[in-house]
Amino acid sequence: MNKNIIITIDRQYGSGGRKIGEKLADKLGVAFYDRALLKRAAEESGLHEDMFKNAEKRATNLFALSLSSSPYTLSIDDEIFIAQSKTIKKVAEEGNCVIVGACADYVLKDYPNCINVFIHADIEKRKLRAINEYNMPEENIEKTITKLDKCRSTYYVHYTDNKWGKAQNYDITLDSGIGIDNAVELIKMYVNMKNKK
Amino acid sequence: MNKNIIITIDRQYGSGGRKIGEKLADKLGVAFYDRALLKRAAEESGLHEDMFKNAEKRATNLFALSLSSSPYTLSIDDEIFIAQSKTIKKVAEEGNCVIVGACADYVLKDYPNCINVFIHADIEKRKLRAINEYNMPEENIEKTITKLDKCRSTYYVHYTDNKWGKAQNYDITLDSGIGIDNAVELIKMYVNMKNKK
Numbered sequence: 105m106n107k108n109i110i111i112t113i114d115r116q117y118g119s120g121g122r123k124i125g126e127k128l129a130d131k132l133g134v135a136f137y138d139r140a141l142l143k144r145a146a147e148e149s150g151l152h153e154d155m156f157k158n159a160e161k162r163a164t165n166l167f168a169l170s171l172s173s174s175p176y177t178l179s180i181d182d183e184i185f186i187a188q189s190k191t192i193k194k195v196a197e198e199g200n201c202v203i204v205g206a207c208a209d210y211v212l213k214d215y216p217n218c219i220n221v222f223i224h225a226d227i228e229k230r231k232l233r234a235i236n237e238y239n240m241p242e243e244n245i246e247k248t249i250t251k252l253d254k255c256r257s258t259y260y261v262h263y264t265d266n267k268w269g270k271a272q273n274y275d276i277t278l279d280s281g282i283g284i285d286n287a288v289e290l291i292k293m294y295v296n297m298k299n300k301k
Numbered sequence: 302m303n304k305n306i307i308i309t310i311d312r313q314y315g316s317g318g319r320k321i322g323e324k325l326a327d328k329l330g331v332a333f334y335d336r337a338l339l340k341r342a343a344e345e346s347g348l349h350e351d352m353f354k355n356a357e358k359r360a361t362n363l364f365a366l367s368l369s370s371s372p373y374t375l376s377i378d379d380e381i382f383i384a385q386s387k388t389i390k391k392v393a394e395e396g397n398c399v400i401v402g403a404c405a406d407y408v409l410k411d412y413p414n415c416i417n418v419f420i421h422a423d424i425e426k427r428k429l430r431a432i433n434e435y436n437m438p439e440e441n442i443e444k445t446i447t448k449l450d451k452c453r454s455t456y457y458v459h460y461t462d463n464k465w466g467k468a469q470n471y472d473i474t475l476d477s478g479i480g481i482d483n484a485v486e487l488i489k490m491y492v493n494m495k496n497k498k
Contacts (some may be wrong), residue, residue, distance in 0.1 A: 116469070147315065171484045183486050192497060196393075204368065222468050224468055224469045225310060267384040269467060269468045269469055270312070270466060270467065270468065271419050271421055271466045271471065271474035272421045272466055274468065274474070274476070275475075275476045275478075276473070276474065276475055276476070276487075277468035277471070277474040278472075278473055278491075279471075279472045279473070281472075281495070281498070282491065282498060283494070283498065287495040289490075290473075290487060290494070292490060293486075293490065294475075294479065294487060297479040297480070297483040297486075297487075298478070298479050301478070301479060301480065
């Protein structure tokens, strides 16, 4: 049985979830997978890296996603999801790690030591982070954020049949308004507590 | 502006959320409202206490709840919700406190220092707690728990128009599988972190 400690982090756009994951991995001294995961999945599958990067963004609505899938053939999005899931399982076998996004909580649902985290924040804080840290254009920023979250939610629902952001699916969810470092500290405490059980 | 620290706790049936609230209030040295809130709301409104106790349990489905409400008259459930909400606002004005259930997060949504918590746990742990701690009959226990949660969810959705257990509505949500005392510790840390911001 795989005994590695795997922490998956899903997050609203602009909530700082990726940064929290990166700092948490650093504090715990474990591997961190975000873009590196997509790069590796691309290498291992032979599919182009850009296709992985934009997979969530293509998921504008469930209806279109359903149309692109058929019971007889795999769509390119299905192929990408499968390739990504294979890489997620591989990295989970290799050692302790933090994985951001990519429905990793669902892909690793049968791993006993998987701790699933969801990070969110209020819209004003997310707007500021998107503009100042991700250099997103200020115009229509709220609309852009809402649309990007809709894509993440749609992609998640389509591939997992679970609800994105439903508390019961995660070990811990946090409003990152308390600050990135505080959020890292709390998740680290949760991880320690769960490992001692 | 009200500067009292109010912590609201909503919870799945059998997750230990009430116990966590009680211990948290004790550790923080603040008032705890659960059944006491209903008792007080009954006294202040003149309505019978039993009506408050069973308000959630009557919410078996949204359709029936909607039928019992009309735009012209208040149903007994509406009257109870209003009476309860008035008492919640009063106790929030009186001082720091922990309030369990009663849609308190929604009722106090405009209070700046309100920290909203949701507690859940896996079904096996909830079954054990229901049988061993709440003395519920073992027969059909999973069905009973599912039904009680459905009532809580329906009641919440009807009166708040929000989703029950949606991470984004809470400051912190936790799987209480880490243990009651650990959950209390984590929420206490969150409260301290938020107050320092």
